[in-house]
Amino acid sequence: MNIDKIIEEIKFDDRGLVPAIVQDVNTKKVLMLAYMNKESIRKTLEEKQVCYYSRSRKELWIKGATSGNTQKLQGFYYDCDKDSILLVVEQTGAACHTGEISCFFNEVIPAENEETDVLKELYSLLRERKRNPKEGSYTNYLFDKGLDKILKKVGEETSEVIIGAKNKNKEELVYEISDLVYHLLVLMVNENISIKDIKDELSQRRK
Incomplete structure (x- = not known):
């Protein structure tokens, strides 16, 4: 270059x-x-x-x-x-000096078909919570307790997913999978694993 x-x-x-x-x-x-x-x-x-x-x-x-x-x-x-x-x-963290992720938060006409990647946004929020703890935050409670507590929650939520699937209840299963994904993202942030790392691994497997 x-x-x-x-x-x-x-x-x-x-x-x-x-x-x-x-x-x-x-x-x-x-x-x-x-x-x-x-x-x-x-x-x-x-x-x-x-x-x-x-x-x-x-x-x-x-x-x-x-x-x-x-x-x-x-x-x-x-x-x-x-x-x-x-x-x-x-x-890393918020881009705007006000603490907002983006400086463009003053909404006038929202884009009706705007799609956001909720997983990436959640991951970014979790990283921000780890860097700048917020009092009363459940996420910060997990980070403060450390890896063993996070792993315990991942295990518990995995069991809940299994139960939801066995119950043949889609609404329950969606709820429990969402809980599991959240805790997995907390684990990823705690262990410095990015969403890109997971995508790269899956891409390699596809090949």
Whole structure:
């Protein structure tokens, strides 16, 4: 990758800036809009941790340097006019300074056919709970108790799934499977296993 050539291709405005749209690699949600200059683009491409240019402070800032809500670069694109950038990132924690996952939470006209990947969103929420505990959260109770407690719950929910299946009750079975999936995701977060890790393993088996 020739970083100098990439930077030469991009058209910056009269302030030396270019807008960057940020998308979550897992949920596909648009997270935020920020600005980059040549130096921040170079730093981002070299270090794979997203760096922006603050127009108010007039300095570079690495996303999450103080909050811990970092963005690991997964993809970098620029548009047909070469005057805007799309960053695809692995988001840790909330992207917005308000604590919301995305800065675009002010809903005016909801997209009727908008589909969200609830498993990926739940996984992201569980990771956020582990990093930033919330008082009274059942998820944090599990993390605090540790691996043995999480495994005990996975075992219990597995038994409930078996009972639900034997009862031939679809509604009960769906409920119990949902409980099991939740606890499995908690286990995955606790053991630093991503949804991509599981998908990669299943893809290998399919081959």
